[in-house]
Amino acid sequence: MFSTDILIGVSLIYVAFLFAVAFLAERANQRGRAKWLRSPLTYTLSLSVYCTAWTFYGAVGFAARSGLEFLTIYLGPTGVLIGWWWVLRRLVRIGRAERITSIADLISSRFGKSTSLGWIVTVLAVIGTTPYIALQLQSVTLSLAVFGQGDGAVNVNADATALWVAAGLAVFTIVFGTRNLDVNERHSGVVMAIAVEAVVKLLALLAVGVFVVWGLAGGIGPTLNLIDTSPIADWSVPTGRWIGLTFLSAAAFLCLPRMYQVLVVENSDERHLATAGWAFPFYLLLMSLFVVPIAVVGLKMMPAGANPDLFVLTLPLSAGQNELAVFAFLGGFSSATSMVIVAAIALSTMVSNHIVTPIWLRAAGEGATVSGDIRSVVILSRRLSIAAILGLGYVYYRLSGGGAALAAIGLISFAGVAQVLPVMLGGIFWRGATRIGAAAGLIAGFLVWAYTMFLPSVGTGMFLSDSILNNGLFGLHWLKPRALFGISDLDPVLHAVFWSLLINTLVFVIGSLLTNPTPLERMQAFQFITAFDSGASPRSWRSGAAESEDLLLMAQRILGATEAQKLFRRFAQDQGIEGYLPSPTPAFLDDLERALAGSVGSATAHAMVGQMVAGSAVTVEDLMAVADETAQIMEYSHQLETKSAELTSTATQLRDANEKLMQLSVQKDAFLSQISHELRTPMTSIRSFSEILQDKGLKAADRVKYATIISDETQRLTRLLDDLLDLSVLENGQVTLNIETGTLGQVLDQALAATDIKGQVTVLRPKSRESLSITTDLDRLAQVVINLITNAAKYCDAVKPQLKILARETDTGIEVDFIDNGSGVPRGKRDLIFEKFARISDEAKAGSAGLGLAICREIMTNLGGSIEYLPGQKGAAFRLRLPHQPTV
C-alpha cells in the first residue's frame, strides 16, 4: 500500500504550490498585468467551488444508492446558467452597480440597508454552511484514513487531521482573503488558486473514470452492460425528488454564500456570464460523466460493506494504482479546500459587515464617523471570523461524529441557504417587497427548515426528543417534524423543502402586502428593479477622490446650486479654506447632513452622507439619480413658492414705489418752495439794491457795497442755474467725458485744494493706497470728491469733525470710501439723499439746493461706476466705485 507520510508530504507540496499560484496571481494583478486573471475561463473555473468534496466523493455514493438521481445536483445549476439571462445577469448587474459584497448585503441593501436583515441572512448562512464545512473536513480525514488503513502501522488520528486541515485552511484564507480591503471585494489570488484546483479535481475525476471504464470494466460496451446488471440498473427516479432536488440545487446555486461570492463579487466583466453560461454546464457534465460507471464498478468489485462515498479512492487503490489514487486524493482535497476557502471568505465578509462592524460602530459612538479607523477593525474582524467559522466547522465535525452520509448533509445545507431564494428573487423582481415581509419570510422559512430538517438530522434526543418526532410538538399530530399537516408520504427532504419554502414565500408575500416600505427601501427597490431600464452600464466610483466635490454635487441637486454653494463656502471659510470645498470633517458632515435632512428627511440624508463618505453599496451616481428625482419634485413646489413669492414681492415693490413717489412728491413740493425761495431771495435783494442804486444821493462807498451784493447774489443764482443745467445734461447722457490717466492722490489733492474747509473738518488720508492709477474723467471725479468733502464740512455734526478717505483696489476696480465721524444719515432718508431736490435736513445750509449728491450720482454713473451710502460706519459714509477702465 502507500505510506500516509508520503501522502501528507504530497498534500503539503500541493498546498505550497497553491500558495505560490495565489501569490503570483495577486502580484500580477497588482502590477496590472493580470488580463488572463480576468478571462472568462478563469471565471468559469472559479464557479467550480460548487463542486465540493460532496460532489467529488459523494456523487458516486449517491449514484450507488439511488442511481441517476444524483444528476439533479448538477442539472439545477445547469438550468440556472443556461437561463443566465433571467436571473444571473440581473444579479451580477445589481451586484456590480450597487457594490454588493455578499448575499446578506444584497438582501440588506435591497430592503433599505436594513441592518437586521443583513444580520438574519448572515446567521442563516453561517448555520447553513457550518455542516457543509464540517463535511469537507470529514471528507479529507476519511480519504486520508483510506490510505492509512492499508498502512497498518500508522493509525491516522482523524480528529487531529481535521484540526490541522482546518487550521491550514484558515491560514490560507486569511493570507489571501483578507490581505487588503479591496473596494470591489475581489480576491484575484484566491480565484486563481481555485481555478487551478478546479482543473485538478476535474482531471482527477476524469482520470479515475477513464481508468475504471477502460482499465477495470474493459471499455464502453462492457461498462454499459455492467450498469444494466447492477443494483441500479433500472430507471426509477421518483418524480417528486427529481423535480424537487433539481429545484433545490438550482436555488442553492443562487443562494449559497460562496456561489454568490464567485458568481457576482469576483465577477470582473458581465460578459463572462455568456461564456460561463455554456462552459460551466460543460464542466459539470464532465464531472458527472463517469460517476455512474465508477459507482457500478465499485459496487461490483469492492467488498459488500465498502463505503460507496470513497469508491473514487478505493477503486484505484485496490487495483494497485497508487499514483492514480494520490491524484484522486488531491482532487478530493482540492474540492474540499476550495469550497472551504471561498465559503470562509464569503461568510467572514458577511459576519464582519453585518454583525461585527454595526456593533462596533454602535459601541464606538460618535467618533466612529471617521472613516480611517474602521478599515483596520474590519480586516481584524474578518480574520477572526474566518478562524471562528472554521473553528465552528471543526466543532460541528467533532459533535456529529462524521457519521451521516455525505449527500444527506449536503442537502440539509442546500435547503437551509435556499431559504434566501424567495426574498432574493422578490427583491430583484418585485418592487412591492418590503423589509418586514422579507424578515418575516426568512425567519419563518428558517424555523420550518430547522424544525423539519436540521434538528432531526442532528439526531433524536439532542434537540428534538423522540416524542416530538413521533407525536409532534405539544403532542399535536399535524406538527410532526417529518409530516407537517398530516402529509406523511412525502420524502423527508422534499417535505422539508416544500414546507419551508412555501411558508417562507407566503409569509414574505403577505408581510410585504401588509406593510409599507420606508423611503430608503423605495429608493433601493427602484435601483434594483430598474437595473437595466436605466441603460446605465456598470458604474465605477472610486472612493476617496474628490469627496467634497461629490458632496457638493449631491447637495446642489437637493438644496439648489446657490444655496449649496453658499453653505459649502461658509463651511470652507469656517475651516479657513478658500473656495467652495471644505475638507469633509465630521463636524462639516454633521452640519451638511442636517442641512440635507431639511430637504429629504433625516434618514435619507444620513444614509446619503454616510454612503458618500463610507463609499459602499450605493454609488454616487445612484444618489444623484435619486437626488435628481427629489430635485424635480422640489423644483415644482419651489416654482409654486417662487410664483407666490414673486406676487408678494411685486406688491411690496409697488407699495415701496408708491411710498417713494409720495415722498418725492412731498420733497418736490418742498424743493419748489425752496427753489422759489432760493430764487426769490437773491432776486429780492437784487431788485431792492438796484432800486437803491438808482437813488442819486448815495455815497460812493455804499454804492460799491450794494453793487457787490448785487453781484454776489447774481453769482449765487448763476451757480444754482448751472447746477440744474449740469444735472440735466448728465441725466440725459449728453455729457462729453475727458478721459485721462492719473493717480487717485492727484485727484484728492486737486479736490482738497478747490475746497475751503480749513478748520471745519480734518481730512485723514492714509496715503499708502493713493498711488492707485485711474483712468477716467479726472475733473469730473474731482467734482464728486469736492462735493463729498463739502458735504462733510457742511453736515458733520461732531465736535471735532473728521473725514477719513480710504481707497482700495478690488477685482472689478477701485473703491474709495468717505467716512465722517458725525451722526450720519438717518435710516429713513438714505433712500432719498441721491434724489434730485433732496435735502438731508430741512434747514438750508450754505445755499445748497440739494442737488450735490444727485449730480455726484449722475457723474459716477456716467463714469461707469457708482456711489452709494455705506451703512454701519457710525458717521455718514459714501463709497465710490470706479472700474479700471471706463466703460465708454
Next chain:
Amino acid sequence: MENTPQKAQGQGRRKLIEFAMILPFGGAILVGLPLLWPAAGGASDRGVSTSSAMIYLFSAWFVMIVLASWLSWRLRRYQADD
C-alpha cells in the same frame, strides 16, 4: 426589405435574447421527459434501463450546452460590434 443594417442587427439581437430566455425552458422539458417513462415494476415488465437513461440525459445535456455556446458566440459578436 427596407431594413437598415442597424435595424437588422437590432432585430437579430432581440431574436437571440428571446432565444436565450426560452432556452432554459427547453432544457427543463428535455430533462423532465424521463419522468414520463415507465418505471420498473410497472405495467410493463421492465422499465427503461439506467444505461439508456444515462445516454439520453447526457445527450440532452450536451445539446443544451452546444446551443448555449452557439448563443454566447453570437451574442459576443453583437457585443463586439457595439
